[in-house]
Amino acid sequence: MVLGWLRLLLLATTLPRGTAGIKDCFFCELTDSTRCPSTRMHCGDEEDCFTGLGVAQGVGPVINKGCVRATSCGREEPVNYMGLTYILTTSCCSGHLCNRGPSPTGPATGLALGSLLLRHLL
Template identity: 70%
Template structure:
């Protein structure tokens, strides 16, 4: 039973932010969803989500790792022949730029608990 609770806590608690940082990466896109893939960041990098706007068209987004000094900056980027003003918003946790909503996280945690309880 104790082993089960330890396993549950390990699944429910994100890994420590010391050591290698992992973030979600996805190319610049005009899609509303950016599922991405996992990537490792350098010691002086943070996870980010970039939101870009250009007059008369919909927004663009991208995600990945960025040097800490670039957090919060607004810079021009080219996408599909247009120049967008992209603002970089950084975050500081394991896969923090993944975009999961609190309800998705709670559902995942509840399902993990039920599966673990059934396994025990």
């Protein structure tokens, strides 16, 4: 037991400066599945975890997860998936594995999707 604590202490003191801010986030490619099969990825110092939600007229939403620079949070941008152009909105969080939540569903997401679609149709 003491040997395990010593190894942990040694590891903590030998890590380069700046690695304390590095976090893990869940990652999955852009998908139209209701479940986003996630794997862990390491993010850089200037990155946050994100969940992206994309909408396009007449089809269901697409999602993805990963790491992104904080300056990209909350932005809308076009992405192509399966021959269609979706408007992808990036929602960020700053905690370790904070984007683990289930795929966006429910009344609040439906309202957000509806407003996004309406904005791009008008």
